Amino acid sequence: MKHLVRPLALLLLALPLVLHAQAPAAPAADPWWKHAVIYEIYPRSFQDSNGDGTGDLNGVTARLDYLKDLGIDCVWLTPMYPSPGIDYGYDISDYTAIDPQYGTLADFDHLVAEANKRGIHVLMDYVINHTSDQNQWFLDSRSSRENPKRNWYVWHDGKPGRDGTPQPPNNWQSWFGHSAWTWDDKTRQYYYHYFYVQQPDLNWNNPGVRKAMYGVLQFWMKRGVSGFRIDAVSRLFEDPEMRDDPYLPGTNAYGDRNIQHKYTDDLPEVHDVLREVRKVVAAFPGNPVLVTEADEPTIADLTRMYGNNDEVQLPMDFQIADVNELSPARFRKLFNEVENNSAHGQPEYFFSNHDQPRQWDRYGDGTHNDQIAKLMATLLLTTRGTPQMYYGEELGMRTTPPANIEEVHDPIGKLGWPREKGRDGERTPMQWTPGSHSGFTTAAKPWLPIPPSAATYNVDTERADPNSIFNAYKRLLFLRKNDPALRDGAQESINDDDQHVFSYLRRADKETVLVALNMSAEPRSVLVQVGTARQAQVLYRTAGPANGTVKLTKLLLEPYGVLVARIK
Numbered sequence: 001m002k003h004l005v006r007p008l009a010l011l012l013l014a015l016p017l018v019l020h021a022q023a024p025a026a027p028a029a030d031p032w033w034k035h036a037v038i039y040e041i042y043p044r045s046f047q048d049s050n051g052d053g054t055g056d057l058n059g060v061t062a063r064l065d066y067l068k069d070l071g072i073d074c075v076w077l078t079p080m081y082p083s084p085g086i087d088y089g090y091d092i093s094d095y096t097a098i099d100p101q102y103g104t105l106a107d108f109d110h111l112v113a114e115a116n117k118r119g120i121h122v123l124m125d126y127v128i129n130h131t132s133d134q135n136q137w138f139l140d141s142r143s144s145r146e147n148p149k150r151n152w153y154v155w156h157d158g159k160p161g162r163d164g165t166p167q168p169p170n171n172w173q174s175w176f177g178h179s180a181w182t183w184d185d186k187t188r189q190y191y192y193h194y195f196y197v198q199q200p201d202l203n204w205n206n207p208g209v210r211k212a213m214y215g216v217l218q219f220w221m222k223r224g225v226s227g228f229r230i231d232a233v234s235r236l237f238e239d240p241e242m243r244d245d246p247y248l249p250g251t252n253a254y255g256d257r258n259i260q261h262k263y264t265d266d267l268p269e270v271h272d273v274l275r276e277v278r279k280v281v282a283a284f285p286g287n288p289v290l291v292t293e294a295d296e297p298t299i300a301d302l303t304r305m306y307g308n309n310d311e312v313q314l315p316m317d318f319q320i321a322d323v324n325e326l327s328p329a330r331f332r333k334l335f336n337e338v339e340n341n342s343a344h345g346q347p348e349y350f351f352s353n354h355d356q357p358r359q360w361d362r363y364g365d366g367t368h369n370d371q372i373a374k375l376m377a378t379l380l381l382t383t384r385g386t387p388q389m390y391y392g393e394e395l396g397m398r399t400t401p402p403a404n405i406e407e408v409h410d411p412i413g414k415l416g417w418p419r420e421k422g423r424d425g426e427r428t429p430m431q432w433t434p435g436s437h438s439g440f441t442t443a444a445k446p447w448l449p450i451p452p453s454a455a456t457y458n459v460d461t462e463r464a465d466p467n468s469i470f471n472a473y474k475r476l477l478f479l480r481k482n483d484p485a486l487r488d489g490a491q492e493s494i495n496d497d498d499q500h501v502f503s504y505l506r507r508a509d510k511e512t513v514l515v516a517l518n519m520s521a522e523p524r525s526v527l528v529q530v531g532t533a534r535q536a537q538v539l540y541r542t543a544g545p546a547n548g549t550v551k552l553t554k555l556l557l558e559p560y561g562v563l564v565a566r567i568k
Contacts, residue, residue: 031287032121033227033313034346035487036073037381037477038291038388042354043080043102044088044447045429045440046391053443055429057103061111064118066459070394071477074121076229076291078354084134086198086411088427089125090231091132095216105223112224121226123291128213128273129232130199137212138200145187152209153200154192154238158183166190171244172264176412177254180264194235194264196411204236204273214280221281227289228281230312233305234294236270239263253420266301274311289313291348291388299337306343314348314386321350324362326372326519326560328502332493335383335504339491347385351376354390357399358426368521370396371560374472374542375517378562381476382506382515384491392430394473395462400451401425409448424448431458475540479564483539485513486564500524501557505567512567513539518557526555528567536565 047059057080067075079089080102089099098105112122131138140149158166158181168181168190174197181190182197191200202209217228241263248258274290281288290311295318296302305315320334338347351359364372373396380387391397401421402408413422429446431454432439437446438454462468480486489508495501500520506513514536518524528536535549542562550565557563 031289031313033074033287033289033386035481036121036386037071037480038074038076038123038348038386039067039072040076040078040350040353040388040390042078042391042427045427047430047432048441048443048446051442052101053441053445054101054447055440056101057098057107057111061107061114064111064114064120067120068118070474071481072120072389074123074226075115076123076388077125079125079127084132084198086132086196088410090127091130091134091196091199092127093132093134093136095127095213096219109223116224122224123227123229123289124220124225125231126217126228127231128202128277129235130193130195130201133198133200141200142184142187142191145189149208151206152203154203155184155187155189156181156192156242158190170242171247171259172238173245173256173259173261177252177415178256192238194232201235201238204269210273210276214276217277217280221284221288225288226286227291228277229291229293229316230274230277231293233274233292234266234270234296235264236273237267239267253416266296271304271307271311274305275307278307278310278312292316294318299334299341303341303343303345306341306345309343309345314346316348316350316388317385321353321356326363326375328498328500328517328519331379331502331519332496335491336493339384339493347383348388349380349383349385350388350390351380352390352393352426353388354427355423356426358390358397359393360396361399365521368560369398370469371542373469375519375560375562377469377473377476378515378540378564379502379517381473381480382486382513382564383504384489384506387480389473390426394470395431395457395459396469397428397431397457398451398453399425400428400449400453407449433460434458472540472542476564479539483511483513483566484508485511485566489513494528494530495526498526501526503528505530514552514563514565514567516555516557516563518559518561521559523559523561524557526557528552528555530567533567536567538563538565540564 044055046055047063048055049058080099081092082094082097082099083089083091098108115122137149137152140147141153156169161167168179172180174180175195180192183190193200243263245259245262248260250258252258291314292305292312294305294315299319302315305312323330359376360369360373363376402424405417408414408422410422410424412420428448428451429440434455438450438458440446462470485506485508489506492505495503501516501518501524503516516526535551538548543558
């Protein structure tokens with residue numbers, strides 16, 4: 001959230017062994033996650049195994065061979081815990097169970113075991129900032145001011161209004177619109193929620209909260225997961241002085257005055273919690289990893305998430321994800337900052353997820369979107385870092401927002417329509433085939449409509465087309481795993497004055513690989529000078545023969561053209 005699975009008898013008999021299974025490790029010199037490709041799965045939309053129109057855990061298990069063949073090393077599962085579904089799983093009523101719509105704990109154990117057989121790690125989504133208002137913890141908390149769990153959440157007296165009725169304690173706003181405070185008439189106080197009204201924030205100053213939430217980590221680690229993606233981590237603490245946030249010009253999609261979330265984001269205590277979380281998971285074998293949703297304002301702010309190599313291994317880089325234009329200058333600047341980050345941490349890159357319109361739309365120009373999709377794939381998979389893909393990205397799936405408010409599922413779309421249409425458009429079902437419901441479900445109606453583009457942008461159709469987006473991803477994933485420079489090499493920007501082509505080198509031992517990305521709609525000529533080298537062996541390109549050599553003295557790139565080549 002930025003801003004926002006059924007049993008086998010033999011498996012159950014072998015459960016104690018499965019619970020501690022770990023996927024095969026990478027070479028001892030590096031933790032497995034340094035060379036992994038992470039694939040985000042939104043379980044509701046990946047594969048329906050039982051014909052009810054909603055994806056489930058057994059559906060994910062059924063598609064593991066597809067992921068293995070594609071070149072995926074790790075899947076991140078967005079929440080499938082029991083939930084009222086206000087925010088489709090990010091409002092959790094029970095952290096240590098599986099929602100029946102997705103399956104059972106036995107289904108989950110089966111998924112982990114089958115993933116491990118294929119060398120695929122499984123990450124859970126750790127929703128750390130808030131729970132559902134239907135979570136028993138919160139039901140207890142709001143039952144009375146004297147309840148032992150009262151201070152597990154953030155409660156505060158209101159301010160008296162002009163007519164004597166209570167008003168919110170300050171001007172803090174929910175990320176999803178309007179006041180971040182909701183009045184509870186029974187106990188005559190307000191509770192705080194950075195997100196929806198139905199998502200009250202946990203009070204991380206309370207030792208009981210920390211103990212319970214660290215127990216959640218231990219529960220899933222014992223079931224064989226390889227780590228966690230930590231949701232909304234920067235929002236864990238609020239200003240104890242309750243100061244108003246500064247106002248900014250304009251209004252948001254919900255009609256509120258814009259504010260700077262100065263007193264509810266990135267307080268220093270966040271890093272104390274991250275260090276504690278790291279200790280909890282590090283007690284388990286297999287080099288478990290922490291990935292954070294850390295939409296920090298600068299690369300320097302992002303770097304602080306590494307701590308002294310004792311906090312997060314992979315903070316998600318929203319700075320690069322949200323460039324949202326094909327700008328060599330901006331990408332060059334940001335990648336250079338990442339390469340020189342003071343923590344020397346491993347970068348984690350992505351361009352799409354469940355909270356933002358798909359990259360096919362955000363970076364496409366309306367004419368060359370497929371070509372640009374291949375360019376973005378190259379940028380993601382040839383830079384030094386741990387790449388993260390979003391399901392269907394490898395097909396060129398596009399954002400398909402609801403046509404009218406009656407079709408909206410996402411509450412922010414209902415609240416902000418039509419300025420804010422919600423996030424349904426980037427969560428439509430995976431497109432497997434050109435047939436009925438794109439092979440996602442046998443139900444009469446899937447939970448979200450299948451986009452018309454699925455008739456041509458689907459796994460079966462693209463797998464058969466050597467020039468498809470799918471086969472571009474597959475080739476690049478193969479190169480990333482098998483070429484030493486792309487796997488292990490340092491990254492060095494070159495041709496820094498070029499306003500149209502973003503070029504860089506990956507160097508490992510005696511091997512150098514050149515990556516050149518033409519980010520313009522015109523053909524471009526590029527001169528590359530690397531020592532005395534005059535030519536390079538083609539590893540991948542979007543136009544021309546798929547092999548052979550090219551001259552470095554005058555590389556010609558078609559509009560939005562890509563070249564990956566080993567310099568001789």
